[in-house]
Amino acid sequence: MTPYPYQSDVVLIGGGHSHVQVVKMLTMKRALPQVRFTMISDESVAYYSGMVPGGLAGLYNLDEIEMELRPLARWAGIRFIRARVSGIDPTLRQILFDDGRSPLNFDVLSINVGSVSRGMDITGVKSFATPTRPLSHLLKQVVRFES
Known part of the structure; x- marks a missing residue:
């Protein structure tokens, strides 16, 4: 063995x-x-x-x-x-x-x-802000935006 x-x-x-x-x-x-x-x-x-x-x-x-x-x-x-x-x-x-x-x-x-961005549950934030964390989510959103 x-x-x-x-x-x-x-x-x-x-x-x-x-x-x-x-x-x-x-x-x-x-x-x-x-x-x-x-x-x-x-x-x-x-x-x-x-x-x-x-x-x-x-x-x-x-x-x-x-x-x-x-x-x-x-x-x-x-x-x-x-x-x-x-x-x-x-x-x-x-x-x-x-x-x-x-x-x-x-x-x-x-x-x-x-890390994860906080405050996304506040009314209106999802409509007017893009969270920067996690980075993978941010970059996927930017790629979608540019397409």
């Missing part, structure tokens, strides 16, 4: 800019071969927030500000799970999914799921 090759599991929930940078740094350093890294995101693409204003201004195309998470994970040698997390059991150290798949165990957990 082959011994389990990893001593710990680090799970990154969310494919935001912070986690993308963690993945890139881990890959460049190759310092933790005994740790298995897993990124979980319900989106297959993340957007670099620092370039979004330039994208909205027409300075960048959408594909220039997006990062494909599955190829990034493959390049970095980490697991990528496209799924929506429905809960975390801190006692059992498990991540729960809303699609019924088995829970995922973790030793270390980092959560970077981004």
Whole structure:
């Protein structure tokens, strides 16, 4: 029987800019071969927030500000799970999914799921404002508007 090759599991929930940078740094350093890294995101693409204003201004195309998470994970040698997390059991150290798949165990957990614009339930806001978070929703609205 082959011994389990990893001593710990680090799970990154969310494919935001912070986690993308963690993945890139881990890959460049190759310092933790005994740790298995897993990124979980319900989106297959993340957007670099620092370039979004330039994208909205027409300075960048959408594909220039997006990062494909599955190829990034493959390049970095980490697991990528496209799924929506429905809960975390801190006692059992498990991540729960809303699609019924088995829970995922973790030793270390980092959560970077981004932000959501508030106040959209105020009367009139939806008619006169475009929320800027989450970025994926904003960019889809802008693309629809320009079409």
